[in-house]
Amino acid sequence: MSLLSYTLRRLLHAIPLLLAVAVLNFCLIAAAPGDPVTALIGDFPAPAEYVAKMRQDYGLDQPLPVRLGRYLQHLASLDLGYSFANRMPVSTLVAARLGATLKLTGTALAVAAVLGVALGLLAARLGGWVDRLVRFGATLSYAMPEFWLGQLLILAFAIGLGWLPSQGAAPLRGAAAGWAGFVEGLRYLLLPASALALRYLALIARITRARAVEVLRADYVLAARARGASETRVLLDHVLRNAAPSVITVIGYNAGLLLAGSALTETVFGWPGIGRLLFDSIAARDTPTMLAILLMVSASVVIANLLTDVLHRLLDRRVA
Amino acid sequence: MTAVLDIDALHVAVAGGPTLVDGISLKVTAGQTLGLVGESGSGKSMTAYAVLGLFPAPAIRVTGGAIRLAGTDLLGLPADARRRLRGRQIGMVFQDPSSFLDPLLTAGRHIAEAFRAHGITTNMPSRVQAALARVDLPASAAARFPHELSGGQRQRVLIAAALALDPAVLIADEPTTALDVTVQAGILEVLRREASARGLGVLLITHDLGVVAENCADVAVMYAGRIVEQAEVRRLFRAPRHPYTQGLLASVLDPGRDAPPFAMPGGVPPAHAMPTGCRFHPRCPLVVAQCRTTAPPMRDGVACWRAEA
Amino acid sequence: MRPPLLALLMLLLCAILAPWIIPGDPLAGSADALLAPLQSGHTLGTDDLGRDMLAMLLHGSRVSLMVGLASSACALLVGVLAGAVAGWHGGWVDALVMRIAEFFQTLPRFVLALIVIALAGPGIGKVIIVIAVLAWPQTARVVRAEIGALRQAAFVDAARLAGMPDWLIVLREVLPQIAGPVLVLAALDVATAILLEAGLGFFGLGDPNLASWGAMLNQAQQYLRAAWWMSMFPGLAIGLTVLLFNLLGDAVAQHLDPRGR
Numbered sequence A: 001m002s003l004l005s006y007t008l009r010r011l012l013h014a015i016p017l018l019l020a021v022a023v024l025n026f027c028l029i030a031a032a033p034g035d036p037v038t039a040l041i042g043d044f045p046a047p048a049e050y051v052a053k054m055r056q057d058y059g060l061d062q063p064l065p066v067r068l069g070r071y072l073q074h075l076a077s078l079d080l081g082y083s084f085a086n087r088m089p090v091s092t093l094v095a096a097r098l099g100a101t102l103k104l105t106g107t108a109l110a111v112a113a114v115l116g117v118a119l120g121l122l123a124a125r126l127g128g129w130v131d132r133l134v135r136f137g138a139t140l141s142y143a144m145p146e147f148w149l150g151q152l153l154i155l156a157f158a159i160g161l162g163w164l165p166s167q168g169a170a171p172l173r174g175a176a177a178g179w180a181g182f183v184e185g186l187r188y189l190l191l192p193a194s195a196l197a198l199r200y201l202a203l204i205a206r207i208t209r210a211r212a213v214e215v216l217r218a219d220y221v222l223a224a225r226a227r228g229a230s231e232t233r234v235l236l237d238h239v240l241r242n243a244a245p246s247v248i249t250v251i252g253y254n255a256g257l258l259l260a261g262s263a264l265t266e267t268v269f270g271w272p273g274i275g276r277l278l279f280d281s282i283a284a285r286d287t288p289t290m291l292a293i294l295l296m297v298s299a300s301v302v303i304a305n306l307l308t309d310v311l312h313r314l315l316d317r318r319v320a
Numbered sequence B: 001m002t003a004v005l006d007i008d009a010l011h012v013a014v015a016g017g018p019t020l021v022d023g024i025s026l027k028v029t030a031g032q033t034l035g036l037v038g039e040s041g042s043g044k045s046m047t048a049y050a051v052l053g054l055f056p057a058p059a060i061r062v063t064g065g066a067i068r069l070a071g072t073d074l075l076g077l078p079a080d081a082r083r084r085l086r087g088r089q090i091g092m093v094f095q096d097p098s099s100f101l102d103p104l105l106t107a108g109r110h111i112a113e114a115f116r117a118h119g120i121t122t123n124m125p126s127r128v129q130a131a132l133a134r135v136d137l138p139a140s141a142a143a144r145f146p147h148e149l150s151g152g153q154r155q156r157v158l159i160a161a162a163l164a165l166d167p168a169v170l171i172a173d174e175p176t177t178a179l180d181v182t183v184q185a186g187i188l189e190v191l192r193r194e195a196s197a198r199g200l201g202v203l204l205i206t207h208d209l210g211v212v213a214e215n216c217a218d219v220a221v222m223y224a225g226r227i228v229e230q231a232e233v234r235r236l237f238r239a240p241r242h243p244y245t246q247g248l249l250a251s252v253l254d255p256g257r258d259a260p261p262f263a264m265p266g267g268v269p270p271a272h273a274m275p276t277g278c279r280f281h282p283r284c285p286l287v288v289a290q291c292r293t294t295a296p297p298m299r300d301g302v303a304c305w306r307a308e309a
Numbered sequence C: 001m002r003p004p005l006l007a008l009l010m011l012l013l014c015a016i017l018a019p020w021i022i023p024g025d026p027l028a029g030s031a032d033a034l035l036a037p038l039q040s041g042h043t044l045g046t047d048d049l050g051r052d053m054l055a056m057l058l059h060g061s062r063v064s065l066m067v068g069l070a071s072s073a074c075a076l077l078v079g080v081l082a083g084a085v086a087g088w089h090g091g092w093v094d095a096l097v098m099r100i101a102e103f104f105q106t107l108p109r110f111v112l113a114l115i116v117i118a119l120a121g122p123g124i125g126k127v128i129i130v131i132a133v134l135a136w137p138q139t140a141r142v143v144r145a146e147i148g149a150l151r152q153a154a155f156v157d158a159a160r161l162a163g164m165p166d167w168l169i170v171l172r173e174v175l176p177q178i179a180g181p182v183l184v185l186a187a188l189d190v191a192t193a194i195l196l197e198a199g200l201g202f203f204g205l206g207d208p209n210l211a212s213w214g215a216m217l218n219q220a221q222q223y224l225r226a227a228w229w230m231s232m233f234p235g236l237a238i239g240l241t242v243l244l245f246n247l248l249g250d251a252v253a254q255h256l257d258p259r260g261r
């Protein structure tokens, strides 16, 4: 089967999952205590005409299946409802926060992947106390809640040493332009990205080490050495390549972990992203925003899994 | 003729553990094939790994003797010099072609790896193609992944990679054991042809005496880490002198004979529980008291107290 | 395996005996606000409302362990049941159960739990149920795979010939064989659940009438500058407990497969 047809098939597989996620979302609205309109609007004194419009729009006088159909229709047109807490459509609200979250999670993911793979390879290659140290560190890090690690980092580097800012993504007076602004941005990014990256890094280092140990024992590595390949080449050409599918699977299938972590980390650092928005919307009982975020996060996980499978397939052609 | 590869009283042992190869000596001559036979576990592969300077476990190491390649003792060389000889001066082909090829690399990449390991990076496609042609594989095979090749084709790829840099010595560790009989013949024919065309010295490790008869000039018989008999092939087949060799030969089916093949009782003793004296004595039909206490020296091509009996 | 197990038992004992070790309501405030550790009889200091940190930690362990153990037990029950039915029955039942499992595995656990609790209101029972509902598929998958493989085993045929009914075969002959890997998952589930519960608490969704580690960290957030201990000790408690359960899982796994790792 070609990669293309595999991708298409996998895509077809993802669609019912996405649909099921949307239905679940609908069920949460329907099952929420009180009037579904309250669930849709949140605990806000909404204008009476809006409430009436919602009732009609979502057909609350209609039987459940019809309401589900209407709900899906709204979703299909990217209408995620209106947030009274913020006085703007949820889609606008979410779109404004998306960049910050992508920046944070992207940085954390990159740091975790690069360092995790490097540490895992190092541990597998060197063995001995390096290996024990990496494994010990990974076990320890994996048990640390991100939000506590965030607080510790703030205590140490922002409050104790005063080196880095502890809240927000940019100074309140506005970001500087050009290079200075970029460096400043990094200063704000460093602590939250580290807090978010650590557990993921531990996970990646673990799987990389485990796979690398296995591959280093493989016959084909012995054969490569018998051809005169140096240890560096063995590590890059054989170990890394053969470890990659498993590492990518672990990375991709734990996207949920990263997103959950980012909700917590953003809250600790006042990072103006989706996670912080979730925290605020829960505190304000802003239901439409909460549900829209749930929908987005679920969709991201489905898509991350899809991409993972395709990438896995691209790296290892043997998979049937 | 002088030997390209001269193994002299080689000892291999597990660190703090048993001795796996106990003082064996072999000479491989350029352009000729030396057979090394013996039951499973007798230390044939360990001998090969010692020549390469690679062992499957870090605890195994050479503990004595010399391995000379064209006169230079390899054991005195630093690790990187050792590495530079692998693939360039000493090629190796392994038993199971499926597990010795990286499943995620194409055949061509395996061959290119041999060149790159020795700093050759130009004209790669044509070099790979030439290497494939020598083992009778089409140029299109370069783009194939191992799982897309047959067992015989995989072994040809491994041979092409091993011979890519024209080494002086090729060690083939049971190159056909994992293959169908029909495929075996083709692989052996490639090895024979390349050996004679390039003046390659080959150390051919096998269990199969038939393979030895067809491919080798000389043969050494190994038992429990030692050489028990070494002779020119025809002579060994005509008149085996060590009881173990006799048993090995008798255990081969001979179509011209009605009697069922003889099955030697017992097996190779484990490395940690070697018998004293001659290591074959617990299984030997001709055993006498001396065999149990004193190891027989190699004399006139055979190591046996009862060789004249 | 010994030291983590011992530590876990100690922890469990502390949680059970908390009301006797430090009696009284840990959430009742006092005038001694924001005392640093070791001041005037408060070993770990006090929080912004003058509550003793040690008392809150000790009582908080009850919530964490309760949620961790109960949700893991529920997930275990559902997972084993679903996995056994799917693996033993095969066919469309198998396909259906696995499809459902896949769906639940796709859901982002933490965010979903947050929102469900935010909509349904806080409560320890709800938290346990939500976590269990999100955690069972992994167990189900493992059980299903193992049972599928065992179904053809000789001893199963023997039991069948002896006239044992299917459900009894599964219960008596097959389940004991797969107890190991399932136990590993259960231990890891406890760790995940404790982290999740702490996250809920940190988001302010814990039970307001019970002391919980996550809620303590939520409170600490506003006082980081003034009272480092408000963050340090609850975080340590969570990390250590999660670590112990992870180590327990690793130890069981290693015991089952000594070659591995």
Ligand SMILES: Nc1ncnc2c1ncn2[C@@H]1O[C@H](COP(=O)(O)OP(=O)(O)OP(=O)(O)O)[C@@H](O)[C@H]1O
Binding pocket: B014, B020, B038, B039, B040, B041, B042, B043, B044, B045, B046, B047, B056, B057, B060, B207, B270, B271
């Ligand atoms: N990694 C290892 N550590 C310790 N001993 C080993 C290891 N690998 C092999 N041995 C031992 O070394 C001895 C020689 O093994 P070797 O592989 O050289 O035998 P062989 O003659 O090649 O057998 P075969 O025909 O099965 O390939 C055996 O007794 C074996 O048990």
Ligand SMILES: [Mg+2]
Binding pocket: B044, B045, B046, B173
């Ligand atoms: Mg061998």
